[in-house]
Amino acid sequence: ETKWDMPTPYGDGNFHTKNIAAFAEDVSTATNGSLTIQIHSAGSLFKHPEIKNAVRKGLAPIGEVLVSRLANEDPIFEVDSVPFLATSYDAARKLYDASKPVLEKKLADQDLVLLFAVPWPPQGIYAKKELSSLDDLKGVKFRAYNASTEKIAQLAGAVPTQVEVPDIPTAFSTGRVDAMITSPSTGADTKAWDYLTHYHDTQAWLPKNMVIVNKAAFDALSDAEKQAVLDAAAKAEARGWEASKAETAEKTKVLADNGITIVEPSAALVEGFGKIGAQMVEEWKAAAGADGAAVIETFNK
Amino acid sequence: MRLLLNRLYAVAEILAASCLVAIALLVLAQVLGRLADGFLKLAGADPVGFLVPSLAEIAGFLLVGASFMALASTLRHAVHIRVSLAIANAPAGLRRLMETLVLLLGFGLVAYFTWFAAALAYDSYLYNEVSFGIIPIPLCIPQAVMALGLGVFALSLLDDLIVQLSGGTPSYVAAEAARGLEGVE
Amino acid sequence: MDISLVALLLGVVLLLGLTLGLWVAVALSACALVAMKLLVSAPSGPVLMTTVWGAANSWDLTALPMFIWMGEILFRSRISENMFTGLAPWMQNLPGRLLHVNILGCGIFAAVSGSSAATTATIGKMALPELMKRGYDEKLAIGTLAGSGTLGLLIPPSIILIVYGAATEQSIARLFIAGVLPGAMLCALFMGYVAIWALINKSKMPGADEPVPLLARIRATRSLFPVLLLIVGVIGSIYAGLASPTEAAAVGVLLSLGLSAWYGTLSRASFAEALIGATRTSCMIAFILAGAAMLTVAMGYTGIPRELAGWIGSLDLSPYALLAALTLFFIVLGCFLDGISVVVLTTSVILPMVQAAGLDLIWFGIYLVLVVEMSQITPPVGFNLFVLQAMTGRNIFQVARMALPFFLIMILAVALIVAYPGLALWLPETMLAN
Ligand code: NA
Numbered sequence: 001e002t003k004w005d006m007p008t009p010y011g012d013g014n015f016h017t018k019n020i021a022a023f024a025e026d027v028s029t030a031t032n033g034s035l036t037i038q039i040h041s042a043g044s045l046f047k048h049p050e051i052k053n054a055v056r057k058g059l060a061p062i063g064e065v066l067v068s069r070l071a072n073e074d075p076i077f078e079v080d081s082v083p084f085l086a087t088s089y090d091a092a093r094k095l096y097d098a099s100k101p102v103l104e105k106k107l108a109d110q111d112l113v114l115l116f117a118v119p120w121p122p123q124g125i126y127a128k129k130e131l132s133s134l135d136d137l138k139g140v141k142f143r144a145y146n147a148s149t150e151k152i153a154q155l156a157g158a159v160p161t162q163v164e165v166p167d168i169p170t171a172f173s174t175g176r177v178d179a180m181i182t183s184p185s186t187g188a189d190t191k192a193w194d195y196l197t198h199y200h201d202t203q204a205w206l207p208k209n210m211v212i213v214n215k216a217a218f219d220a221l222s223d224a225e226k227q228a229v230l231d232a233a234a235k236a237e238a239r240g241w242e243a244s245k246a247e248t249a250e251k252t253k254v255l256a257d258n259g260i261t262i263v264e265p266s267a268a269l270v271e272g273f274g275k276i277g278a279q280m281v282e283e284w285k286a287a288a289g290a291d292g293a294a295v296i297e298t299f300n301k
Numbered sequence: 302m303r304l305l306l307n308r309l310y311a312v313a314e315i316l317a318a319s320c321l322v323a324i325a326l327l328v329l330a331q332v333l334g335r336l337a338d339g340f341l342k343l344a345g346a347d348p349v350g351f352l353v354p355s356l357a358e359i360a361g362f363l364l365v366g367a368s369f370m371a372l373a374s375t376l377r378h379a380v381h382i383r384v385s386l387a388i389a390n391a392p393a394g395l396r397r398l399m400e401t402l403v404l405l406l407g408f409g410l411v412a413y414f415t416w417f418a419a420a421l422a423y424d425s426y427l428y429n430e431v432s433f434g435i436i437p438i439p440l441c442i443p444q445a446v447m448a449l450g451l452g453v454f455a456l457s458l459l460d461d462l463i464v465q466l467s468g469g470t471p472s473y474v475a476a477e478a479a480r481g482l483e484g485v486e
Numbered sequence: 487m488d489i490s491l492v493a494l495l496l497g498v499v500l501l502l503g504l505t506l507g508l509w510v511a512v513a514l515s516a517c518a519l520v521a522m523k524l525l526v527s528a529p530s531g532p533v534l535m536t537t538v539w540g541a542a543n544s545w546d547l548t549a550l551p552m553f554i555w556m557g558e559i560l561f562r563s564r565i566s567e568n569m570f571t572g573l574a575p576w577m578q579n580l581p582g583r584l585l586h587v588n589i590l591g592c593g594i595f596a597a598v599s600g601s602s603a604a605t606t607a608t609i610g611k612m613a614l615p616e617l618m619k620r621g622y623d624e625k626l627a628i629g630t631l632a633g634s635g636t637l638g639l640l641i642p643p644s645i646i647l648i649v650y651g652a653a654t655e656q657s658i659a660r661l662f663i664a665g666v667l668p669g670a671m672l673c674a675l676f677m678g679y680v681a682i683w684a685l686i687n688k689s690k691m692p693g694a695d696e697p698v699p700l701l702a703r704i705r706a707t708r709s710l711f712p713v714l715l716l717i718v719g720v721i722g723s724i725y726a727g728l729a730s731p732t733e734a735a736a737v738g739v740l741l742s743l744g745l746s747a748w749y750g751t752l753s754r755a756s757f758a759e760a761l762i763g764a765t766r767t768s769c770m771i772a773f774i775l776a777g778a779a780m781l782t783v784a785m786g787y788t789g790i791p792r793e794l795a796g797w798i799g800s801l802d803l804s805p806y807a808l809l810a811a812l813t814l815f816f817i818v819l820g821c822f823l824d825g826i827s828v829v830v831l832t833t834s835v836i837l838p839m840v841q842a843a844g845l846d847l848i849w850f851g852i853y854l855v856l857v858v859e860m861s862q863i864t865p866p867v868g869f870n871l872f873v874l875q876a877m878t879g880r881n882i883f884q885v886a887r888m889a890l891p892f893f894l895i896m897i898l899a900v901a902l903i904v905a906y907p908g909l910a911l912w913l914p915e916t917m918l919a920n
């Protein structure tokens with residue numbers, strides 16, 4: 001009998017965590033309990049920044065990580081977060097398929113096996129006013145949490161501002177930040193209506209969470225167990241993508257029901273972001289080298 | 302040798318204190334930047350948007366420096382907390398035995414953790430681990446500082462263990478006694 | 487091995503280590519290592535050091551040394567002496583007189599600081615020497631500090647509420663607002679106890695000062711101005727959008743240095759002394775936090791808190807019985823683990839029970855913080871006890887004894903918010919009603 005401890009970053013109510021709970025259940029059922037997975041949600045075993053390395057070193061055999069958290073290690077991990085490259089579930093799926101071989105290769109370099117990846121709902125812009133074109137972002141304090149979001153803010157003429165996640169409500173209430181880009185999930189889960197008014201459905205990108213497993217731990221399983229894990233992973237991936245779509249609709253409705261104005265981006269705003277996106281795709285390709293260019297080529301086919 | 306060791310503990314503590322000063326300076330730079338933007342806005346000018354990149358991460362790393370580099374000196378000034386009820390009331394012979402055991406266990410554990418802290422830093426170096434924010438900072442740097450601080454701490458425990466075994470009084474016991482004489486502040 | 491037997495064994499290991507005279511952090515790490523080696527197949531050394539790294543390199547934690555530094559600077563200026571001189575004539579007729587400054591001071595400081603250790607350390611450093619000088623009862627002075635220092639967690643901002651809000655997807659803004667009234671209530675309860683104690687123990691109170699005429703009182707009040715400036719400056723920097731609650735601590739350091747210069751007490755020597763004092767105190771706390779983090783991760787792997795909580799769930803208790811059982815469970819767990827760890831390790835198991843019992847999750851967050859606050863003053867592992875031991879030279883059992891009445895008052899406060907859930911829920915529902 002094998003028991004896997006599995007650190008995950010988000011709380012039990014999050015749709016990623018729920019999907020993983022179903023995955024763990026499937027594995028346990030399919031192996032008749034010879035492999036069980038104990039989920040440690042909300043960073044209760046390892047915090048988000050430590051999870052990837054904990055799995056790599058075998059401290060935890062399996063874990064969940066936001067793919068683009070590893071962007072500073074290698075630009076390839078940022079592919080799903082290049083703004084305005086893949087802006088729908090279909091495009092995100094195509095991009096995932098195009099990037100999967102190189103993602104798997106980069107993870108294999110660290111003795112990690114990619115089991116499955118599930119996208120967050122598309123990223124939209126939250127603000128305290130309606131943005132009808134890029135001009136409305138001039139001088140607006142825009143949340144930047146990594147190099148890429150800082151770049152978006154700069155290109156849009158906004159003022160990049162660093163705000164840590166738990167500080168977001170206070171930062172909006174006290175005027176340290178005026179706008180941020182994130183998913184309807186995060187907005188609804190943090191009750192964004194308590195501190196801002198508008199959500200712009202820009203569908204800038206669909207970042208993914210991935211479930212990775214330590215290669216040695218995986219290899220130590222029996223063939224039947226391996227197959228059970230892979231089958232459950234394939235099921236979880238399909239289920240997760242559907243859950244993500246449902247989540248988008250549901251959480252956008254929650255935002256609206258609580259008085260947030262849902263804004264369909266104006267043509268001017270779309271055009272402005274289109275230009276920013278085109279520039280950032282080029283920059284990403286330059287940074288990601290041959291691997292990156294190959295991914296984009298497959299994606300554009 | 303005594304002089305050299307004392308100097309080592311003091312230098313480590315000064316480095317720790319410098320980390321605290323650096324945290325304060327970085328945060329204040331960010332706050333003053335916002336203040337300046339506030340004034341510019343009042344004057345109708347465009348904000349500068351001054352930003353200390355990766356402030357939260359860098360401050361966190363500096364805190365590691367502040368916490369770990371001060372371990373040895375904090376021990377020697379008897380600021381680390383322990384429950385001295387039993388040891389203070391034990392007869393002299395038993396007391397010596399207990400103190401020796403405390404130092405042996407303390408040194409053993411801290412040396413063990415030093416080893417794994419160094420391994421952590423070395424692994425981050427091998428795998429080029431970097432931080433997540435705007436500036437990618439190699440994690441091996443602050444992790445090496447953590448290992449170094451633990452190493453100096455382990456050395457200071459060994460130092461006191463040797464003093465104890467050769468019949469002397471460990472630094473922190475002397476400091477506890479000195480503070481006892483002064484009474485409660 | 488039976489899980490409760492293992493828990494017992496680990497408790498014994500920790501107590502043995504502490505009794506032997508091991509430093510608290512070392513005893514905690516020893517206990518963690520024993521648990522890992524006995525029960526967990528994952529490699530102990532790398533697990534523990536990865537955890538220590540994750541716990542030590544924390545942005546939120548940077549506020550702690552900054553606030554402690556602020557306290558050290560103020561302690562070396564004349565500001566606290568002046569504050570007490572200004573307040574004394576006004577408190578003359580209130581039973582308990584200046585002892586209330588501890589409670590109110592902690593209550594106000596809690597509005598800036600999210601942690602109870604920072605609150606206790608900063609206010610204690612300023613108030614305790616003054617109270618001793620004026621002949622107040624040491625036991626009560628230390629007890630009030632230990633108790634009201636925990637307000638740092640209940641009155642927003644609060645690190646624990648942030649952790650709870652993130653784990654349960656509750657609005658942090660709502661949790662913060664919900665903590666205000668219970669925080670004020672706890673303040674009032676503490677002050678009521680001090681007043682009653684002072685009426686009963688007249689002989690233990692210092693003699694009353696000469697009555698001061700109104701005009702002189704108002705003149706003396708001017709000496710409160712610098713303290714007011716400091717409070718307004720630090721809290722104001724947050725609400726003016728200049729600083730996050732974490733950053734406000736550094737603003738506090740700058741303003742304290744300014745005030746110290748104004749009083750003429752700022753010199754190279756006093757600057758260095760304050761800085762070194764802050765370095766050592768925060769190192770002491772960080773070291774214990776590292777030890778606590780090791781024990782927490784070991785507990786996460788062994789699953790002991792999870793299984794104990796699950797056992798409570800299996801009893802199928804009525805809501806009130808469930809709350810009583812949980813309170814007892816948190817108090818026992820809180821003796822050995824720090825408050826945040828207790829929340830982190832048990833929410834996953836406890837939340838479904840709480841939801842099944844039909845309890846509001848915002849309300850439960852406040853209940854949880856109140857219960858976890860108690861863990862700050864229960865031996866052998868209580869952070870406020872450690873801070874006060876370092877400050878006063880009394881050992882933690884003596885400090886815990888002094889804090890006991892305040893522990894009991896917190897139990898009363900828990901009973902009150904269970905009986906009147908509106909204490910926690912009325913404010914957020916009113917303020918954030920759409
Ligand atoms: Na607080």
Ligand code: NA
Nearest residue numbers: 820861864867
């Ligand atoms: Na405790």
